[in-house]
Amino acid sequence: MLTYTLRRIITSIPTLLFIALAIFLLLELAPGDPMAQVPLTVPPEVKEKMRLALGLGEPGYIRFWKWLVQFFWVEPLNLIDWAFSTNFADGKLRVISWQTRSPVMDIVVQRMPQTLWVVGMSYIVGILIAIPIGIYSAYRQYSVFDQVGTFVTMVGYSIPPFFSGVLVIVIFSIHLGWFPSIYDTTHQVNDWDSFVIQLKQMIMPVMVLALQTTAQISRFMRASMLDNLNQDYVRTARAKGLGEKIVVLSHVLRNSLIPVVTVIALGVPAIFGGAIITEQVFKVNGIGQLLITAIQANDLPMVQTLTFIFAILIVSFNLIADLLYGILDPRIRYD
Amino acid sequence: MTEQAPSSLADTEDEFDHSPRSQWRDVWDQFKSHKGALFGGGFFILIIIGVLIGPLVWSIEATFIDIRARNQGMSLAHPFGTDQLGRDMLARMIAGGRVSLAVGFAAMLLALLLGTLIGVLAGFYKRLDGILMRLTDLFLSLPLLPLLLVMVMLFRQPLSNVFGPETGIFILIVLAIGLTSWMPTARIVRGDVLALKEREFILAARSIGTSNKGLMRRHIIPNVMSPIMVSATLGIANAIITESALSFLGLGFPPDFPTWGRILFDATDYLQQYPSRVLWPGLAISLTVLGVNYLGDGLRDALDPRIRGR
Numbered sequence: 353m354l355t356y357t358l359r360r361i362i363t364s365i366p367t368l369l370f371i372a373l374a375i376f377l378l379l380e381l382a383p384g385d386p387m388a389q390v391p392l393t394v395p396p397e398v399k400e401k402m403r404l405a406l407g408l409g410e411p412g413y414i415r416f417w418k419w420l421v422q423f424f425w426v427e428p429l430n431l432i433d434w435a436f437s438t439n440f441a442d443g444k445l446r447v448i449s450w451q452t453r454s455p456v457m458d459i460v461v462q463r464m465p466q467t468l469w470v471v472g473m474s475y476i477v478g479i480l481i482a483i484p485i486g487i488y489s490a491y492r493q494y495s496v497f498d499q500v501g502t503f504v505t506m507v508g509y510s511i512p513p514f515f516s517g518v519l520v521i522v523i524f525s526i527h528l529g530w531f532p533s534i535y536d537t538t539h540q541v542n543d544w545d546s547f548v549i550q551l552k553q554m555i556m557p558v559m560v561l562a563l564q565t566t567a568q569i570s571r572f573m574r575a576s577m578l579d580n581l582n583q584d585y586v587r588t589a590r591a592k593g594l595g596e597k598i599v600v601l602s603h604v605l606r607n608s609l610i611p612v613v614t615v616i617a618l619g620v621p622a623i624f625g626g627a628i629i630t631e632q633v634f635k636v637n638g639i640g641q642l643l644i645t646a647i648q649a650n651d652l653p654m655v656q657t658l659t660f661i662f663a664i665l666i667v668s669f670n671l672i673a674d675l676l677y678g679i680l681d682p683r684i685r686y687d
Numbered sequence: 688m689t690e691q692a693p694s695s696l697a698d699t700e701d702e703f704d705h706s707p708r709s710q711w712r713d714v715w716d717q718f719k720s721h722k723g724a725l726f727g728g729g730f731f732i733l734i735i736i737g738v739l740i741g742p743l744v745w746s747i748e749a750t751f752i753d754i755r756a757r758n759q760g761m762s763l764a765h766p767f768g769t770d771q772l773g774r775d776m777l778a779r780m781i782a783g784g785r786v787s788l789a790v791g792f793a794a795m796l797l798a799l800l801l802g803t804l805i806g807v808l809a810g811f812y813k814r815l816d817g818i819l820m821r822l823t824d825l826f827l828s829l830p831l832l833p834l835l836l837v838m839v840m841l842f843r844q845p846l847s848n849v850f851g852p853e854t855g856i857f858i859l860i861v862l863a864i865g866l867t868s869w870m871p872t873a874r875i876v877r878g879d880v881l882a883l884k885e886r887e888f889i890l891a892a893r894s895i896g897t898s899n900k901g902l903m904r905r906h907i908i909p910n911v912m913s914p915i916m917v918s919a920t921l922g923i924a925n926a927i928i929t930e931s932a933l934s935f936l937g938l939g940f941p942p943d944f945p946t947w948g949r950i951l952f953d954a955t956d957y958l959q960q961y962p963s964r965v966l967w968p969g970l971a972i973s974l975t976v977l978g979v980n981y982l983g984d985g986l987r988d989a990l991d992p993r994i995r996g997r
Binding site: 378506511518519522526527533625647648655659663666667670 | 723824825827829832833836837840841924928931932935938948951955959962965966969972974976980981984
C-alpha cells in the first residue's frame with residue numbers, strides 16, 4: 353500500500369507538469385494581446401517597455417521555467433514565511449497578476465473562503481440528502497418513493513445550475529422576497545441576527561449546487577445498494593435472525609458505501625468547476641468569479657495559476673479516491 | 688423471448704410466422720416497455736421537428752426589431768412575448784434551438800468519432816494501448832470548464848476573422864466541446880474491444896485471413912455499437928448543457944445570434960421586471976436534456992442483452 357501510494361504520487365508529478373505545459377502552450381499560442389486595453393495614445397516604444405515589464409520579452413521556455421519555479425518553489429516558501437514568520441522568500445519574485453500587480457496567491461487566498469463555504473457546505477448538504485434517499489429507494493425498489501426519487505434525481509441531473517439558480521431567484525427572492533439574490537461577502541457574522549442573515553444568503557446557492565450533488569450521488573447509492581441487497585451474505589444475515597434494521601443499515605450499507613465514498617472523492621473537483629457558474633449567478637466573488645474576470649481581462653498569470661490549481665485538485669482527488677478504495681475494501685490489493 | 692407468453696398483439700400475429708426476429712425488433716420491444724424513454728425520445732423528436740419546420744410556420748424573423756412592441760407579455764401576436772428590443776421570443780427560441788441542437792449533434796459526433804477511434808485502436812493494438820490510455824487519463828485530469836472558457840475566449844477573434852463571426856464561433860465551440868468530451872466513450876469502447884478480441888468469432892475471422900482493417904470494420908465496430916449509441920445520447924445532453932453554460936457566461940455566440948443559453952443570459956438582466964422571460968429558454972434546455980437523458984436510459988436497457996427479454 354505504501355509503495356503503491358509513493359508510486360502514484362511520483363507518477364502524478366509528470367502528469368501535472370504536462371498539464372502545466374499544455375495550459376501554458378494554449379495561452380502562448382493564443383493571439384490575445386495583454387496590451388489591448390492600453391489607450392491608443394500611448395506611443396509604441398512605451399508599450400514595448402510595458403511589455404518587457406510584464407516579463408514578455410523573454411522566449412516562451414524561459415517564461416515557463418520561471419513560472420514553474422515561482423509556483424513550486426517561491427510560493428511554498430512564502431507560505432512557510434507566513435506560517436512561521438521566517439523570511440526565506442525575501443527578494444524572490446512571486447507570480448504577479450497583470451490586473452492588480454499583486455501576487456496571484458494572495459488574491460486566491462482572499463477569494464478561497466467564499467468558495468469553500470458555499471461549495472463545501474453544498475457538497476455536505478447534498479451528500480447528507482443523497483445517501484438516505486439512495487438507501488430507501490433501493491430498499492423499496494420500484495415503490496412510489498423510488499419512482500419519484502428516480503424522477504427527481506433525473507430532473508436534478510438535467511437542469512443546469514444556471515437555470516435552477518435563476519429559477520430559485522425568481523421564486524424565492526423576487527416573488528416571495530424570502531432570501532437576497534446577491535451573496536454579500538463583506539457580511540460579518542458576530543451575533544445571532546447576523547448569523548441568520550448569513551444563513552439566508554447562503555441557502556439558495558448551497559441548495560442549487562446541492563441539487564446537482566444529490567442527483568448524482570443518490571443514483572450511485574441506489575445502484576450500489578441494489579448490487580449488495582441480492583448478495584448471499586444478506587440472506588445469511590437474515591437467516592440467522594438479525595433484524596431488518598441491522599441487516600440493511602450495518603451489513604448492506606457499510607459494503608455499499610465503499611464505491612460511493614470514492615465517487616464522492618472524485619466529485620470534489622467537479623463541484624469546484626460547477627461553482628464557476630453558480631458563483632456567476634449569485635454574484636459570489638469566489639475562485640470561479642476570479643477565473644472569469646481574469647479570462648476576460650486577459651490576465652495570463654492568473655488564468656494559468658488558477659487553471660493549474662484546478663488540475664492539482666483533480667489529480668490529487670483521483671489519487672485519494674484510488675487510495676480510499678484500497679483502504680476501505682480489503683479485497684482490493686494494489687501490491 | 689418469442690417462445691415465452693406473447694405479450695402484445697404483434698406477438699400473437701407472429702405465432703404463425705416463423706421467420707427469425709431481428710435483433711432490432713427485440714431492442715424496440717424492450718425500449719417500448721420503458722415509459723420514460725418513450726416520452727423522452729418522443730419529446731426530443733418533437734423539439735427537433737419544431738425547430739426544423741418552425742421557421743416555415745412562424746414567419747417572424749428572429750432578428751426583426753419592433754421597438755414599439757418591446758417587453759410584451761404573452762399574446763396571440765407573440766405567444767412567448769417579446770424581448771427588450773421587441774424581437775419575437777418564439778422566433779428567437781426556434782432560431783436558438785436550431786443552433787443549440789446543431790452544436791449538440793456536431794459536438795457529439797466529433798466526440799464519438801474521436802472516442803471510438805481511440806478506443807478501438809487502444810483495445811485492438813497492444814502497442815498503442817499504453818500510450819493512448821495515458822492520453823485519455825491525462826485528458827480526464829484536465830480542468831475542462833476553465834480550459835473551455837480559455838479556449839473560447841482566446842480563439843474567438845481569429846476564427847471569426849477567418850470564417851465570419853457565426854460560422855467561426857460555431858466551429859470553435861463544436862471543436863472545443865468535442866475535443867474535451869471523447870474520453871468516457873474511448874474508455875468504454877476500449878474495454879468492450881478488449882473483451883471482444885478474445886471471442887471465437889474473431890479468431891475464426893482471422894483464420895480465414897481477414898485483415899485487421901476488415902476485422903475492425905466488419906466485426907469489432909458493429910459489436911460495440913450499443914455502448915456508442917448510449918454515449919451518443921449522453922454526449923448530446925452534455926454538449927447542449929456546455930454550450931448553454933458558455934453562452935450563459937457570456938463567452939458563447941455573439942449577442943445578435945440567439946441560442947438557448949444566450950437568450951437565458953440576456954433575460955437575466957431583466958430578471959426583476961420580466962421574470963417569465965427566463966422561463967422559456969431554461970425550460971427548453973432542461974426538458975430537452977431530460978428527454979435525451981431518459982432516451983439514453985431506455986436505450987441502455989434495450990441494448991443490454993442481459994436485461995432484454997426479462
